[in-house]
Amino acid sequence: MSEKTRVASDAIAPAGRFLDYVFPIDTFNGPLQDPTNSRAEYLIQTPIKFIGEGATSVIRPDGTEVGSIKWGSLLEYIMVTLHGETGQGSRILKTVSDGLFKENKRVWVDDWGNEFYWKTNLCHNAEDQIVARYVRGKKHTFRTNEPAWLSVDSNYLPLFDHILFTAIIIEHEVRADED
Structure with a gap:
């Protein structure tokens, strides 16, 4: 069985154990870590730009770039490069x-044609199983800040890059709406 076939068939596997990852600094700057051992799984960098477009880069600890997101002034101008493909x-x-008076879904398709969607902070597969959760960080004035978290079903770790990129885009949209 080829790797692509194996991963594609895993995309409809029953729910596995969720693995948690933490953004100890910020969703757009700093590491994404496994909290059990503090090992960085990714390094996320977004240089501050006051004028013009900005970009977010996602890099593995060995220095390999996973991809980048070039932010424009409108959502239609976001350009994503993931695994060398740009769109x-x-x-x-x-x-x-998702219907009148219901929250919209944010739909994405993996490299094997499997459809997923985010609704609020939950990512589902086409069978409506939850495959990931994103919990926004909270800033506090008089107590310790709470970092953001990304929890991913262990069956979907081959799609972690896609899940991470879509979570970053959604967090960017939420922050833009708050401004």
Whole structure:
């Protein structure tokens, strides 16, 4: 069985154990760590830009670039490069109406054609199983800040890059809406 076939068939596996990862500094700057051993799984960098477009890079600890997100002034201008493939942000993560007076889904498709969607902070597969959760960090004035978390079903670790990139895009949109 080829690697692509194995991963594609795993995409409909029953729910596995969720593995947690923490953004100890910020979702857009700093490491994404396994909290059990503090090992960095990714390094996320977003240089501060006051004028023009910015970009977020995601790098593995060995220095290999996973990809980048070039932020424009509007969502339609987000350009995503993931595993060497570049596409417009609206093609990577599409907004789909879930009905009148219901929250929209943010739909994405993996490299094998499997469809997933984010709704609020939960990522689901096409069978509506939860495959990942993103918990936003909280800033506090008089007590310790709470970092953001990304929890991923162990069956979906081969899709971790996709899950991470789509979570970063959604967090960017939420922060833009708050401003």
